[in-house]
Amino acid sequence: MDFGPSPEPRESRPEVAAAASATFDFLVVGSGLAGIYVALRLADRGRVLLVTKARLDVSNSAWAQGGIAAALDAEDAPALHGEDTLRAGRGLCKQSAVELLVQDAPARIAELMELGVPFDLGPDGRLLLGREGGHLRRRIVHAHGAATGYAVVEALLPHLVEHPGVTVWEGARAVGLLVDGPCCHGARVQGPDGLVDVRAVATVLATGGSGGLYVRTTNPATATGDGIALAYAAGATVADMEFVQFHPTAFALGQPAFLLSEALRGEGAQLWNSRGERFMPRYDPAADLAPRDVVARAVMAEMDATGADHVDLRLDAVPTDALSPFAPLFDSLRARGVDPMAAPIPVAPAAHFCMGGVVVDLDGATSVRGLFACGEVACTGVHGANRLGSNSLLECLVFGHRAAHAAAGMEPVRCAAAVPAVLPTLGAPERAALGERLARQAGIVRRADGLADARRGIEAMPPSMEGLVASLIVRGAEVRRESRGGHFRADYPVEADTWLGHLVARRGQPLHLESWS
Ligand SMILES: Cc1cc2nc3c(=O)[nH]c(=O)nc-3n(C[C@H](O)[C@H](O)[C@H](O)COP(=O)(O)OP(=O)(O)OC[C@H]3O[C@@H](n4cnc5c(N)ncnc54)[C@H](O)[C@@H]3O)c2cc1C
Incomplete structure (x- = not known):
């Protein structure tokens, strides 16, 4: 296709x-x-x-x-x-x-x-x-x-x-x-x-x-x-x-978003919303240990529903002896103004892996x-x-x-x-604008109109390595009209067998779907 x-x-x-x-x-x-x-x-x-x-x-x-x-x-x-x-x-x-x-x-x-x-x-x-x-x-x-x-x-x-x-x-x-x-x-x-x-x-x-x-x-x-x-x-x-993976539990204060390792949830840490409700069991049988895309969307949904800009990662249920390997992580948090032993850790999703x-x-x-x-x-x-x-x-x-x-x-x-086919790089203001656009229009939840707008916006930017990579992300997200793993389309929210393949791009050729064994 x-x-x-x-x-x-x-x-x-x-x-x-x-x-x-x-x-x-x-x-x-x-x-x-x-x-x-x-x-x-x-x-x-x-x-x-x-x-x-x-x-x-x-x-x-x-x-x-x-x-x-x-x-x-x-x-x-x-x-x-x-x-x-x-x-x-x-x-x-x-x-x-x-x-x-x-x-x-x-x-x-x-x-x-x-x-x-x-x-x-x-x-x-x-x-x-x-x-x-x-x-x-x-x-x-x-x-x-x-x-x-x-x-x-x-x-x-x-x-x-x-x-x-x-x-x-x-x-x-x-x-x-x-x-x-x-x-x-x-x-x-x-x-x-x-x-x-x-x-x-x-x-x-x-x-x-x-x-x-x-x-x-x-x-x-x-x-x-x-x-x-x-x-x-x-x-x-x-x-x-x-397919972009968003990590569900990045520290909500400051940039880049300091990561709160999933291993914490592996040891029993839990996500709670700003209304004081533990929410992950409502979204997935594996609760806080559900796959990252499920947890990231659940966190976004809870933030939208409560109007908060973060949810809380609580350590109360982690056995004391399981906490010691995380001491350096906790020191980093204290340096950022949060003592995880005394208060919940504010977290929100952030782009993590490609x-x-x-x-x-x-x-x-x-x-x-x-x-x-x-x-x-x-x-x-x-x-x-x-x-x-x-x-x-x-x-x-x-x-x-x-x-x-x-x-x-x-x-x-x-x-x-x-x-050499040399690709220029963007200046800081253009790069910041591209980052905002990607987060808004090609982030955790995507829609056709936002993706089309992102594509046009990137095409209007000066040529660059960053713009080329962004256009590959946006074009793939625009074309794949289903939701699967790290790609979620609010307008096509379910997995569809017709999309069980890889969107392959090569310059000068049409984007097409391939199956690999
Ligand atoms: C906070 C965080 C926590 C993570 N935790 C884990 C984990 O626990 N376990 C796990 O398996 N994965 C984890 N990951 C993912 C994992 O770290 C990365 O996928 C992996 O390290 C990628 O390794 P890499 O060598 O491919 O690239 P990188 O480690 O990203 O290295 C890329 C290198 O290329 C250089 N570079 C880039 N462009 C150019 C260029 N044009 N010219 C010259 N140099 C260039 C960069 O400066 C850098 O040195 C984590 C990622 C993050 C961000």
Whole structure:
């Protein structure tokens, strides 16, 4: 089924001569878990350049809290982890990718431990396993309570920067891919010392998601979907962009919206409205541990019904001994003026995770030769229409492992003149306006008129990476006339079998629905 043209990137084609040049075997773009891990895996196979647009330790990965999912308990099994993942994905998970994800999880956790990640252990010396919404078993490994992401990044970074095969450029943003027909030969990078065309046999996009485009978000400002825009402009296939996960329990005061980990509800924390009513049991049998989209919509509905700008997360029902791993989280709250031991925590939903992205095969290869993607930028198919908590750090590892192996096996392709398709970025006021628009018209609850208005508004903006990513989200949301997982249409509020497929976008081609097995 075709649904009209895919969004057209409006890029600029600057003089190639304006840039310096550099050559490496492998170029990795981004320093979240996906980028760090892939660069480490490639480091013994050739010369690696990792570029990252901010500091090395600024990423969603470093902000991740709850942990990493893996079936490690005697009562658990990869197949059960797979069942929970498929259920959350609402019929759109790619079965083969989910199988790889859950089967490889224990090995990747063991590898992280060997690399020095200090996962929390119980008195018996075994890994402590937490529980999160949508997981029917305890299977979340975590470090320093709810500071897992930082603990993982902190443990891996020394291995990366001390490796003689790896060069790191901080403050260096990929602004265009070097493309020659259907092949990618590297990227144009805007660094502190100017533009550099970096040529590489394989380029790995590990640029993360696009949650930071929304005005209210749990993501750092760097999460602007750059890799999706770069790949799409270079001719790669992108899919599932309408599926955006909103986290139901982000701290309601301040920006970016500090996350109150789902692991708190896993231990018994409950949501109450401003009328003093516990509301989640009215919405779902799993109550506070229902899937994120259900909880986020319920929170919005309660805020609308009561006129409040938040609901309360109460810790009264959490056993005292289960609270201790969250001590660093509680310190952060106290620094923001709320003592969670003395008062409920004000929370509201915020944009959190992007299920769609650059379509890759099971080895992280995109539809453009020499271009790989892994982590949140990629659409492996493991999340379907909704991601199960703690599966995304895992995705970085499982598919990063495979992508590194495939990239290392690439044969160099002769290239005459690869030209960068450079996409500009928005200034702060335009970006703020785009974020407001996305939240209002392509947020938790969407409607045809709002989406059409958003599309026209974005088309009227100056061309940019951010606008291109936003138009992919809006166009997908406008076309998909049903509600499923992270995409809810008030005018089409139920799931419809006719939409059981992936909306696939490729520049110059019509947006169309595909089924994947
Ligand atoms: C607050 C929070 C809590 C979370 N908790 C969990 C959790 O407990 N468990 C879990 O599994 N998931 C969690 N997630 C989701 C998870 O953190 C992310 O999905 C995951 O870290 C993505 O990793 P990544 O390496 O793909 O991208 P990121 O970690 O986002 O890294 C992307 C990197 O690319 C860089 N970059 C971007 N564009 C460019 C460019 N053009 N040029 C150069 N560099 C660029 C960025 O600066 C950054 O370094 C959480 C997310 C947030 C925001």
